[in-house]
Amino acid sequence: MKRPTMKDVARAAGVSPMTVSRVVSGEAGVAPGTAARVEQAVRRLGYQGNDNARHLRQKDPGTATIGLVVDDLANPFYAFMARSVEDEAHRRGYVVLVGSTNDEPRREREVIAAFTARQVDGLILVPTVGGHGFLRQPMRAGTRVVCVDRPARGLAVDTALARHGLRSRTQARAALDALRELPQPPTAAFTSNDVITLGVLDGAGGPGHVAVVGFDDLPLGERLDPPLTVVSQDPVALGGTAATLLFSRIDGDRSAPRSVVLLTRFVARGAGGAPSGTPGPPG
Amino acid sequence: MKRPTMKDVARAAGVSPMTVSRVVSGEAGVAPGTAARVEQAVRRLGYQGNDNARHLRQKDPGTATIGLVVDDLANPFYAFMARSVEDEAHRRGYVVLVGSTNDEPRREREVIAAFTARQVDGLILVPTVGGHGFLRQPMRAGTRVVCVDRPARGLAVDTALARHGLRSRTQARAALDALRELPQPPTAAFTSNDVITLGVLDGAGGPGHVAVVGFDDLPLGERLDPPLTVVSQDPVALGGTAATLLFSRIDGDRSAPRSVVLLTRFVARGAGGAPSGTPGPPG
DNA sequence: TTGAAAGCGCTAACAA
């Protein structure tokens, strides 16, 4: 069974497709009796309009679709962010395409290409390490873009004790285990997101144990022994802010590119930290 | 600056739009020299095809888009499921629209309507408590649907000690606090997802403490004191299975509706439970 | 108050 079109409804109601269009889009100037017949045909056939076709022809631009591209949707930090973005989008009648990059520039390009090919009005993007020249073209063509900087970016100095690119709890644990084999093993670990924090916690115990400070708070972090000290970010605020920025652009704001910085909180739960809840500079 | 169309490329390359179409879709039968000129024009103008228009006309059906509708994308359980669905979709060249229902039938309907209006080929749905008659029409029209049953559905008997519809950690804690005020307070709590588990853990301590068994495992659950006992589900397997089922339908499988049941694991970490890792019947 | 014609960006079917 094919999806009924406007033409089908028109035939069923004995009117022209144009009249159906007027009725379903709530335009004035259709006789009540005609409108009623059309509405009945709509219900009888189970007609639902095709938004893709509509947006193709419609004068005012846009598809009421935005794209959200994050590192990993399964990471609670980005999951909260995504939910926040989605709420704002839903409130405005937009839908959200999501994609994870896995921090791979190639997958990032593929995902973004698939999104722009579907004419998204805007993009909220947690950029990978790769270049982003490919964004210029869609931006010139009208796709608005808001980049959300990664928690860890610019943050750690690349010393012999720093490890980057870890993708899982298991990998993080292995990396810590290796670091602890060094002649001068670390006495503390700073972790850049909570998946890594989990892995490091897995390996931090035992003789000469390693203190852990995490970036991003974890549910249950306060119940550990000793409690987990973290630099806490608010992914909900981050997503909400990004979405608000994006929609202001979509709604016509053409002011110069802007950087918005959200505060982080240092939550010292172990011994020897700063007072809990002190607002500090961002990471 | 407007998005360049096939016509623009055609003009720039001195060919007809049809030839551009052939080149960009990799069809054979275009002279190498012509193809080169077209490709150069594509690059110079930064042309990218409009998939919505393409799918509108193209004979083989489908938009290479699926929808994923869950209770709450920020819930780690659904976040893992979403990531898993997305991976499978990405592997097949599909993109994923996501939406959270908040367990509200009305929002569920809105989200699904927005998705079907955009001609999604299929839907993976964690249904709310509401009725789902509105699914019949899109299904008849060709939208494939896979329902993922909720962890808690059918599970708990509605006694004086059962509480449903809790939406947050705070609410869960408040509910437990109230239960503990009863003349015959519970000595144990079974929680249906990890957000609720967290809230219950918040309130479970103190004199006459309440034992907790959770549905869904939590990261760090094993590090609590006492360790958390859970009935563990695998959201990644759930998402992967749902996606595989959906794509087999999209690919033409017309066999009778099917129910697939995944096993759960009972992970007894506190005292007095069954042996760890026993496979058991689903909830 | 209604409809006919044209066209959004693209491709199927058929010429040349």
Add this chain to the structure above:
DNA sequence: TTGTTAGCGCTTTCAA
């Protein structure tokens, strides 16, 4: 090997 015509489902514009 290339182009022409028609039309996907819809809305714009204009005429009746």
